[in-house]
Amino acid sequence: MTPATAPADGAQRRHAVVIGGGIAGLASAALLARDGYDVDLLERQPEVGGRAGSWASGGFRFDTGPSWYLMPEVFDRFFRLLGTSAAEQLDLRTLDPAYRVFFEGEAAPVDVSPDLATNVATFDRLEPGAGVRLRRYLDSARDTYDLALRSFLYTSFTSLRPFLTARVLRRAHRLPPLLLRSLESFVAARFTDPRLRQILGYPAVFLGSSPDRTPSMYHLMSALDLAGGVSYPQGGFTRLIEAVAAVAERAGARLHTGATATTVTTEPVRGRRRARVTGVRYTDAAGTAREIPADVVVGAADLHHVETTLLPASLRTYPERWWRRRTSGPGAVLVYLGVRGHLPHLAHHSLFFTRDWRANFDAIFAGRVPAPASVYVCRPSATDPSVAPEGHENLFVLVPVPADPGLGAGGVDGAGDAAVEAIADAAIDQVATWAGMADLRERIVVRRTVGPADFARDLHAWRGGMLGPAHTLGQSAFFRAGNVSRRVAGLYYAGSSTIPGIGLPMCLISAELAAERVRSDNSRGGQVAAPAAPAAPDAAAQPAVPDPSAQPAVVRTGRR
Known part of the structure; x- marks a missing residue:
């Protein structure tokens, strides 16, 4: 060497x-x-x-x-x-739409655009006056994101020095409310339409948590997709x-x-x-x-x-006693599907949200599989032809479930444990029904499932979780x-x-x-x-590095 x-x-x-x-x-x-x-x-x-x-x-x-x-x-x-x-x-491609959201009981999905003005108009259409409030919400999100990026994310919390800058001290009065109030409450105080509340609350899932368990400081994440767009690396x-x-x-x-x-x-x-x-x-x-x-x-x-x-x-x-006091983020059942024919009803990213969101999250953190579940579907073949044969589509389906290896492992062509395959079947049928693709199941030519036991076995994932410890107040920043x-x-x-x-x-x-x-x-x-x-979404200059x-x-x- x-x-x-x-x-x-x-x-x-x-x-x-x-x-x-x-x-x-x-x-x-x-x-x-x-x-x-x-x-x-x-x-x-x-x-x-x-x-x-x-x-x-x-x-x-x-x-x-x-x-x-x-x-x-x-x-x-x-x-x-x-x-x-x-x-x-x-080779990064900007997705348009950034993602599509299907809502239980609603006939039409909602597209989120990479363009802020388009999203403002969408919010106004769903709730009159919500567009102006969205701009104010995103101003706060961008400011909080800027503060987090400059002062919190790139620190090991071994010194008070990063938090004694003028930039932080000027905003110090804002931090306790953002930490002590939930994202769910923060959003509900500003928007009434349940669809808008879900669009603004779902980033909590990226953090391995739920809107009612996540500090409202994390509303900063909406500055990333609603104002900054979503990209995809080809390949x-x-x-x-x-x-x-x-x-x-x-x-x-x-x-x-x-x-x-x-x-x-x-x-x-x-x-x-x-x-x-x-x-x-x-x-x-x-x-x-x-x-x-x-x-x-x-x-x-x-x-x-x-x-x-x-x-x-x-x-x-x-030690183990420390972990016993911690909250895991959700587990997941993942479903990889190769599908014959095209699926234009789905965007590159599609989200399927249940009406009773609180019950959905409560079930997961209480150790129960929600039914129906909120589901995420990625269709990378909408952007990248290299991921599927010509005339076929590639789907990645994610169903959040409890972080519990006891739910079992997945397998190829339905050979996984019964609970995992049943969760996958329910998700496939749900996506087919909500998105208007009645023949989806019959068009599947490749299928593989992954369950919490796979995460535990293959990745040594704590409790079989898909992400890690949830971003609750007690497990964020210097508490992590x-x-x-x-x-x-x-x-x-x-x-x-x-x-x-x-x-x-x-x-x-x-x-x-x-x-x-x-x-x-x-x-x-x-x-x-x-x-x-x-940079602001309408600025021509790229962020400095x-x-x-x-x-x-x-x-x-x-x-x-």
Whole structure:
């Protein structure tokens, strides 16, 4: 493992091991390699990607997880830190409509446009006067998003300094109401039509929560889709993973698949921390036990698994008793469908909302499968011809369910556990009925289901959840798990279980925070300079991004 570029003073390069090859792990490996570390990444699956995986059958290719490209400035910032840009790496297409919403009991769906003026007109049509209120709502959302991006998302909460700026202090009086009031209540105070309330409340699902459990600060997410539009990378989200993996390898990181981490090895030390990392033991694809020495370890796999399986009880910052007091986001039944013929009734993104939304969410968090359920459907073949054979469509159906591996696992062609297949059947019939596609079931030529037990088995997902700990007040910002072990020096964390939270952009930020903690050795505040806020939707200029030349020099060791 001799690097092409050695340290100028001849000192031996420090070694880092990253556990987990999802987007947070890949980004962590890239950033640490850029900072001069000799990096090995261990991924237990045959391919990197984690939740953002890929599955192919019969000429169809399915993204197995994330499907919304939001917060584009976060992706571009990451690529610029590695000497490139999102524009160079991805072929992004703006979706029009951004998404379509079907409502139980309503004859016509509602399209959300990438154009703000069109959305204002839509709100006015559904509720007279709502257009003006939408503009005010989005002004607040943009301001809150700007504040969060500049002052909260790119910090490890190890210092008060980021919160004592004039920008934050001027808005300090607004923060308690935004934190203590629910998103559901915040929206209901401004809009009456239940369809508009659901459109503005659904972003809570992206956060693994529900509108009545999510702080109203997260109304900031409406600035992303209603005012900023939604994009899609041609080739799917697997193309995004390929791009992040490629920049990691170009920076010098070595990516090992079929490599299952079994232990974070440590040695005792004196002082506040009880140990420091010495390496990682793992089993390779052939079943051979191996060990890599390390000065730094980043646990970018599921945090519950890293803490409760790879460390002894005495060295756990987040032991089992800590997790028992936490709330998981929902689980999911996923359905991948290859369909003969075309499905013009569906947009690229379509949402199917039940009338009694509160009952739907209450059932999930009480451990019951809702019936009917609110369902999300992605039809990437509406935008990307590469994901389905000619004359066919690709559908990804997501049904939120309790985070409970006991619901079972999925399978191919109906071979999954009975409960999972029944949930899938109900969702297919619901989509067919609400969208006016009576023959949908008869046109299915490829079918695969995934259940909570699959998330638990394949991803070590805590409680079989699809996202991670829910973004409730007690599990957001500085209340969320931190990115450094309090018991083991040299052990850091990245991913959706840690700050800042759930979603691909948040995972990229978490990787940057972890890399910054490594650089500062948890001693100088741990804040990373945030990118500029997004421009207003009608502005011609693109959001500014940091100058990569101002960052630490990239140490490239070539592709493996």
